[in-house]
Amino acid sequence: MSDRAELLSIHGQVPPKAAEAHSRLALAHLFWWFMFAQGGVIAAILLPVHILFQGILGPLGLVRVASLHDSNIIGNPIVKLYLLVLIAVPFFHFAHRLRYLLVDFGVPAARSLPAQVVFYGGAVLVIILTIYVLLTTAPISF
């Protein structure tokens, strides 16, 4: 430790380098926390109605529901953007919840950095996969 850093820590202050690292960490935390919250909101507000209509009422033939195989619908850029938000953003929420559920079930390894990379990396992967699928399935048309 340099003299200056030692002196600062004696006086109860954080050395500049550590402070910078700390604020970077806080920013990262803020980002993941924000994505966790957003994913929770999206899933809470949008999912039940989609499951009810697209998963139950539509396939049972009780109601005619918009088809994801109709190029007029799936080709619409607003629909694509909406599906990206609906499908991908909740995964940041899911990743966090499932990782901590593992911790609570006695898997301390789920706290580790590699586990974080797997879970949050998985969420990023779902975003990339969703973008790929939406861009390659039907050409964008108005």
Added chain:
Amino acid sequence: MPAGWWTRKRHYFLYVVREFTALPLAIWLLWLLYDITQKTSTFGPAFVVFSIFCLPFALYHSYTFLSLAGSIIHFKVLDRPVSPRLIVASQFALWIGASVVIGFLLVWLAR
């Protein structure tokens, strides 16, 4: 912690259910994504059964998550704090309103 700790108290059990809702919902969304990649719909009887299984989890996630807003969001209007109950009520109103609009669009776009 002993294995099975979460079955000992109702409160623990409900906590685990709440966290677990993430898994069926994640699979449901991945199925939706998979369906988009296929030429024809994969939403057959198996998907109906799975969706009927998922719906209570989705509703429970919505209920618990939107109820949290009352403890998280604090703000004042005209110098008076807005009551948590009003904030939670507004979240539930938003949920119902969005569901009605999306339900309407899903049917209307099928014409």
